[in-house]
Amino acid sequence: MAQSRLSLALAEAGLLADHLSAEDRVAVFGPTPETDLSALPPARLQIVSRDAVVHDAFAGLDCRTGAEGPLMAAVVVVPRAKAEARALVAEAVAACPGGLILVDGQKTDGVEPLFKACRARVEVSSHVTKAHGRAFWFRAAPMFDDWQAQPGMVDGFRTLPGVFSADGIDPGSALLARNLPAKPGRHVADLGAGWGFLSARALAAARIEEMHLVESNAAALDCARVNVTDPRARFHWADATQWEPPVLFDTVLMNPPFHQGRRGAPDLGIAFIAAAARVLRPGGQLVLVANRHLPYEAALQARFGKVDETAGDGGFKILTAQRPKRGRR
Numbered sequence: 001m002a003q004s005r006l007s008l009a010l011a012e013a014g015l016l017a018d019h020l021s022a023e024d025r026v027a028v029f030g031p032t033p034e035t036d037l038s039a040l041p042p043a044r045l046q047i048v049s050r051d052a053v054v055h056d057a058f059a060g061l062d063c064r065t066g067a068e069g070p071l072m073a074a075v076v077v078v079p080r081a082k083a084e085a086r087a088l089v090a091e092a093v094a095a096c097p098g099g100l101i102l103v104d105g106q107k108t109d110g111v112e113p114l115f116k117a118c119r120a121r122v123e124v125s126s127h128v129t130k131a132h133g134r135a136f137w138f139r140a141a142p143m144f145d146d147w148q149a150q151p152g153m154v155d156g157f158r159t160l161p162g163v164f165s166a167d168g169i170d171p172g173s174a175l176l177a178r179n180l181p182a183k184p185g186r187h188v189a190d191l192g193a194g195w196g197f198l199s200a201r202a203l204a205a206a207r208i209e210e211m212h213l214v215e216s217n218a219a220a221l222d223c224a225r226v227n228v229t230d231p232r233a234r235f236h237w238a239d240a241t242q243w244e245p246p247v248l249f250d251t252v253l254m255n256p257p258f259h260q261g262r263r264g265a266p267d268l269g270i271a272f273i274a275a276a277a278r279v280l281r282p283g284g285q286l287v288l289v290a291n292r293h294l295p296y297e298a299a300l301q302a303r304f305g306k307v308d309e310t311a312g313d314g315g316f317k318i319l320t321a322q323r324p325k326r327g328r329r
């Protein structure tokens with residue numbers, strides 16, 4: 001197999017097993033399940049990620065939501081959102097004073113402007129370009145404090161860089177909020193709950209006994225805990241497609257995610273539909289919003305006895321599905 005850009009960069013930066021002493025720890029900030037970490041010795045590795053899916057993918061390694069020192073080096077895997085990428089660099093630098101910071105990313109995820117912005121602050125030791133991306137490294141210096149994640153406010157709700165709809169309420173979610181079922185029943189789940197917008201609206205509108213917010217991004221779920229203070233809310237940091245619910249639900253609400261790492265729509269959305277069918281009671285219903293061009297109808301018909309478009313506009317459709325077939329995963 002061809003050597004990945006990250007493996008090549010780790011070798012050039014001197015971060016392979018035979019360069020590290022038994023005490024040296026290297027943290028990898030923000031890897032996706034696809035990140036090639038084969039060049040790093042598992043026993044020296046710390047995975048720093050807020051994503052439950054990443055924790056599941058690297059089960060068996062030292063996975064944390066925040067770094068724990070001392071660290072001799074940090075690898076930052078560049079995410080798509082600019083503010084989140086900068087916050088990860090700032091977090092890595094703070095966790096690894098004087099250590100080596102290696103940043104690796106795709107051009108499509110914005111590694112080039114990040115490279116320029118880092119070079120304007122510190123001396124970059126070296127870099128490699130390969131496979132439509134760049135990896136570069138530098139000695140950590142206290143020059144990145146202003147890149148730390150700053151909470152934002154959207155319509156009175158708290159958000160953080162990198163969480164879904166960090167800068168404004170998603171129009172699809174807003175449409176679903178205007179078309180919530182009048183009687184959702186006692187137990188409701190919000191799969192991929194984000195920072196809590198749909199759950200907050202549903203709790204405000206209906207007589208619900210328990211609202212379960214399931215979200216894989218711990219940063220988003222932390223915001224949801226601030227935004228949804230209603231005692232009926234239950235928070236679950238989990239991969240919704242694998243989650244085992246404490247009860248079966250009367251209603252599942254969702255605005256399914258469009259992508260996760262390289263796993264794009266509609267696969268992930270279809271996995272969410274399968275999860276909804278699995279966690280609903282036989283008389284329960286799924287109400288979802290989707291971009292009109294996303295082909296979810298076949299997956300819904302495969303897992304539910306009745307599927308209807310119950311509302312919509314030019315951009316989005318609200319699909320309501322009843323009679324879940326729980327046998328299929």
Ligand SMILES: C[S@@+](CC[C@H](N)C(=O)[O-])C[C@H]1O[C@@H](n2cnc3c(N)ncnc32)[C@H](O)[C@@H]1O
Pocket residue numbers: 053164165170173191192193194195196197198214215216217220238239240241254255256257258260
């Ligand atoms: C389109 S957003 C909807 C967020 C929120 N419900 C709203 O309407 O604003 C989808 C959410 O699903 C989350 N997500 C992605 N993959 C997930 C998974 N496997 N398990 C749980 N949540 C996931 C994302 O982090 C994101 O917050």
